[in-house]
Amino acid sequence: MPETKILLSEQEIPTHWYNIAADMPNRPAPPLNPATGEPIGPEALAAIFPMALIEQEVSSERWIEIPEAVREMYRMWRPSPLYRAHRLEKALDTPARIYYKYEGVSPAGSHKLNTAIPQVYYNKQAGIRRIATETGAGQWGSALSMACQFFGLACTVYMVKVSYQQKPYRRILMSTFGAEVIPSPSDRTEAGRKILAEHPDSLGSLGIAISEAVEDAASRADTNYALGSVLNHVCLHQTVIGLEAKKQMEKAGDYPDVVIGCCGGGSNFAGIAFPFLYDRLTQGKQVRAVAVEPEACPTLTRGKFAYDFGDTAQLTPMLQMYTLGHTFMPSGIHAGGLRYHGDSPLVSQLYHDGLIEAVAYNQTAIFEAAVQFARAEGIVPAPESAHAVRAAIDEALRAKEAGEARVILFGLSGHGHFDLAAYEAYLSGDLQDVPLSEEALAAGLAELPKVGG
Numbered sequence: 001m002p003e004t005k006i007l008l009s010e011q012e013i014p015t016h017w018y019n020i021a022a023d024m025p026n027r028p029a030p031p032l033n034p035a036t037g038e039p040i041g042p043e044a045l046a047a048i049f050p051m052a053l054i055e056q057e058v059s060s061e062r063w064i065e066i067p068e069a070v071r072e073m074y075r076m077w078r079p080s081p082l083y084r085a086h087r088l089e090k091a092l093d094t095p096a097r098i099y100y101k102y103e104g105v106s107p108a109g110s111h112k113l114n115t116a117i118p119q120v121y122y123n124k125q126a127g128i129r130r131i132a133t134e135t136g137a138g139q140w141g142s143a144l145s146m147a148c149q150f151f152g153l154a155c156t157v158y159m160v161k162v163s164y165q166q167k168p169y170r171r172i173l174m175s176t177f178g179a180e181v182i183p184s185p186s187d188r189t190e191a192g193r194k195i196l197a198e199h200p201d202s203l204g205s206l207g208i209a210i211s212e213a214v215e216d217a218a219s220r221a222d223t224n225y226a227l228g229s230v231l232n233h234v235c236l237h238q239t240v241i242g243l244e245a246k247k248q249m250e251k252a253g254d255y256p257d258v259v260i261g262c263c264g265g266g267s268n269f270a271g272i273a274f275p276f277l278y279d280r281l282t283q284g285k286q287v288r289a290v291a292v293e294p295e296a297c298p299t300l301t302r303g304k305f306a307y308d309f310g311d312t313a314q315l316t317p318m319l320q321m322y323t324l325g326h327t328f329m330p331s332g333i334h335a336g337g338l339r340y341h342g343d344s345p346l347v348s349q350l351y352h353d354g355l356i357e358a359v360a361y362n363q364t365a366i367f368e369a370a371v372q373f374a375r376a377e378g379i380v381p382a383p384e385s386a387h388a389v390r391a392a393i394d395e396a397l398r399a400k401e402a403g404e405a406r407v408i409l410f411g412l413s414g415h416g417h418f419d420l421a422a423y424e425a426y427l428s429g430d431l432q433d434v435p436l437s438e439e440a441l442a443a444g445l446a447e448l449p450k451v452g453g
């Protein structure tokens with residue numbers, strides 16, 4: 001029987017990240033100043049990001065070296081395992097060969113530590129002493145809190161209020177790692193006070209929390225901002241996932257027909273898919289890449305490719321991306337990490353150019369897949385990751401219908417140990433699908449700024 005667990009040694013941790021901008025037929029359009037609508041230069045970002053990250057953001061170099069200090073910390077859990085899902089294949093009775101790359105082995109429980117560590121590293125190099133950020137369900141906040149603690153920086157996390165109240169465990173994890181956690185909207189910032197004046201009972205959103213963290217960082221010289229997804233340098237850092245997976249697939253003597261990743265802001269999908277898209281872009285390899293999103297926040301499948309703000313208060317530069325509108329408020333689905341209105345400009349451009357595919361699922365369908373996966377493989381997926389599981393299972397079932405031995409690789413971005421309340425809701429039949437109406441979709445898109453794109 002072929003191997004179940006395909007491992008690499010610590011020496012095989014990649015030495016360089018892969019920058020897909022070097023190989024794209026069309027590179028993303030430039031970011032625009034939120035006030036003037038004019039293209040911004042790198043210097044406009046210098047108030048909140050260190051220059052090393054800004055350089056990565058605009059770089060067109062194909063391979064970017066991973067600093068030795070970052071690789072040293074990656075060794076705590078990298079290379080992450082690649083599994084052959086023998087038991088799932090059997091349960092599905094499919095001729096498909098299913099592989100998954102598991103990022104839940106990181107100390108913070110998801111792929112987000114892959115970028116938290118280099119981001120904090122470059123900030124420390126630049127003399128920054130404190131980082132402000134936002135978090136939704138808390139996965140990004142816990143990864144950044146841990147990275148800050150390891151490098152000796154202070155960390156303030158604006159946590160979307162509804163999650164702060166309903167999901168105490170991630171908040172406690174952040175506090176354990178030494179971070180200051182503030183429910184957002186808060187009275188600490190202009191953006192937060194403005195929202196509270198209009199809506200005193202606001203439960204917050206990722207867009208509002210970003211506004212607060214950016215304002216906090218911009219107003220203090222010792223403080224920078226860090227984002228856990230969307231931006232080019234974040235997608236870049238996540239390519240360690242796909243680069244390792246390529247070596248592991250080679251060890252297994254296989255190559256994927258299709259690579260699948262869940263997609264919130266796009267960095268996890270980018271991480272698993274971009275190194276394989278390299279083969280497609282530079283060697284014409286026939287490999288499909290599929291981004292999976294929730295029906296409740298269907299950015300790629302129903303959004304618009306246009307310039308939009310990254311946050312509610314319109315403080316961030318405008319990016320050309322697939323978006324549902326910066327005022328869009330997704331319903332309270334359990335995959336908190338997939339509830340962002342926009343998407344990575346790199347992922348968006350690739351989708352616009354027909355180089356990747358996208359699919360959306362309702363949450364009852366993803367929990368059904370998650371439970372089936374847990375029972376076969378023994379790993380309880382994060383609700384976000386369960387989107388990739390659903391798509392992989394459907395791909396395997398289609399392979400069965402077609403009688404094809406298709407090779408499927410998917411990214412299992414994190415574990416669901418802090419999401420068991422969502423599993424309980426599903427298991428007790430209380431979980432509802434919350435389809436997005438045409439009216440709500442149109443209302444969000446009507447708020448797009450009237451520039452460019």
Ligand SMILES: *Cc1c(COP(=O)(O)O)cnc(C)c1O
Binds near residue numbers: 111229262
């Ligand atoms: C944040 C998160 C996601 C979404 O990641 P993006 O890079 O924003 O698409 C997926 N899975 C898990 C476990 C997460 O924590």
